[in-house]
Amino acid sequence: MNGLITFLAWRPFLEPLMFFQERWYWLLPPLAFAVALVWKALKLPTLERLWIETIKLTVTIVLAMAGAGVFLWILTESV
Amino acid sequence: MEGKQVEEPLIPPFVYATLAAWVLPGLGHILLGHTRRGVILLISLTSLYVSGLLIGGLSVIDSISIEGAEGGRVAKQNNLWYYGQVMFNPVTLAINSWHQGQKLDRDGRQGRPESLLPPQPGRDGKPAAYEPSLGRVNELGTLYCTLAGVLNLLAIIDLIGRSSAPAPAVAGRGRIVQREGVA
Numbered sequence: 065m066n067g068l069i070t071f072l073a074w075r076p077f078l079e080p081l082m083f084f085q086e087r088w089y090w091l092l093p094p095l096a097f098a099v100a101l102v103w104k105a106l107k108l109p110t111l112e113r114l115w116i117e118t119i120k121l122t123v124t125i126v127l128a129m130a131g132a133g134v135f136l137w138i139l140t141e142s143v
Numbered sequence: 144m145e146g147k148q149v150e151e152p153l154i155p156p157f158v159y160a161t162l163a164a165w166v167l168p169g170l171g172h173i174l175l176g177h178t179r180r181g182v183i184l185l186i187s188l189t190s191l192y193v194s195g196l197l198i199g200g201l202s203v204i205d206s207i208s209i210e211g212a213e214g215g216r217v218a219k220q221n222n223l224w225y226y227g228q229v230m231f232n233p234v235t236l237a238i239n240s241w242h243q244g245q246k247l248d249r250d251g252r253q254g255r256p257e258s259l260l261p262p263q264p265g266r267d268g269k270p271a272a273y274e275p276s277l278g279r280v281n282e283l284g285t286l287y288c289t290l291a292g293v294l295n296l297l298a299i300i301d302l303i304g305r306s307s308a309p310a311p312a313v314a315g316r317g318r319i320v321q322r323e324g325v326a
Contacts (some may be wrong), residue, residue: 080200080276080284088279091198095287098191102294105183106301114183 096125157306161299166233168295171302184298192231192291196238199276199284204228204238227289230296235288245272 067083074081084091100121104114156175164171169185172178195203208222228235276284 075274077196077201078272079274080202080280081198082280084198084283085279088283091283091287094194095191095283095290098187099290099294101187102184102298105180105187106298111179111183 092129093122093126096129097122100125155306157303160302160306164295164299164302165230168231168291168298171299172305175302175306177305184295188231188291188295188298191294192288195284195287195289195291197284198287199281201238201242201273202275203281203284203288204235205242206239207243224285224289227292228285230292231288232292232295235292242273 097118100118104117104121105111108114108117160171160174163174167185168188169181169183172181172184204225205222206225225239
């Protein structure tokens with residue numbers, strides 16, 4: 065209920081969405097999807113396989129980011 | 144048979160398409176005949192930019208960042224992220240202009256060159272003009288908006304490449320373009 069009241073009191077564009085302060089990682093897959101979609105829309109010679117290629121690239125980006133995060137965590141913990 | 148000389152336009156069409164792509168992402172591709180690509184770019188880039196503004200608020204568009212405070216003086220520097228955001232659309236310039244105008248200086252005066260502080264709520268209980276975002280939401284909001292601008296730059300570069308490439312012959316839907324006098 066408190067969350068609903070907070071959301072109803074939120075002024076779009078004038079206040080940040082504090083919901084994502086703790087859940088910032090939820091925003092990374094949509095970001096990867098948008099980057100993949102734009103990249104494929106520009107690079108594919110025809111747009112027939114656009115959505116399949118976009119999803120493949122999105123998964124690749126998300127896995128690469130997760131892998132880079134794990135690697136850097138191991139590096140910082142071991143040094 | 145001698146061919147007629149086709150006059151080259153004074154300003155190449157790709158210049159108009161490039162300006163159109165900056166005013167409205169995807170419009171350049173639409174003007175060059177790549178309608179589906181243009182619509183996809185328009186929807187995806189605009190969604191990315193608007194999402195960034197919703198996540199972090201308008202304060203993510205900021206041409207000046209605060210470097211640090213030393214001896215009572217606040218050092219400011221140009222925010223490099225802003226240059227990426229400007230590449231999306233001229234609206235970024237307007238948002239930044241509004242944002243700088245809302246900032247306060249130490250005496251509470253608004254819109255002065257030395258104003259770096261966010262606005263405060265009014266004494267009558269009126270909320271501040273905007274709430275500055277901090278931490279993760281500011282980072283991700285800034286990243287969303289800057290990526291929208293950088294991807295639009297990529298789209299503009301693609302546009303220039305497409306406009307300078309020879310038009311392919313397409314049977315049926317497209318039209319075959321030939322220079323006059325060439326068999």
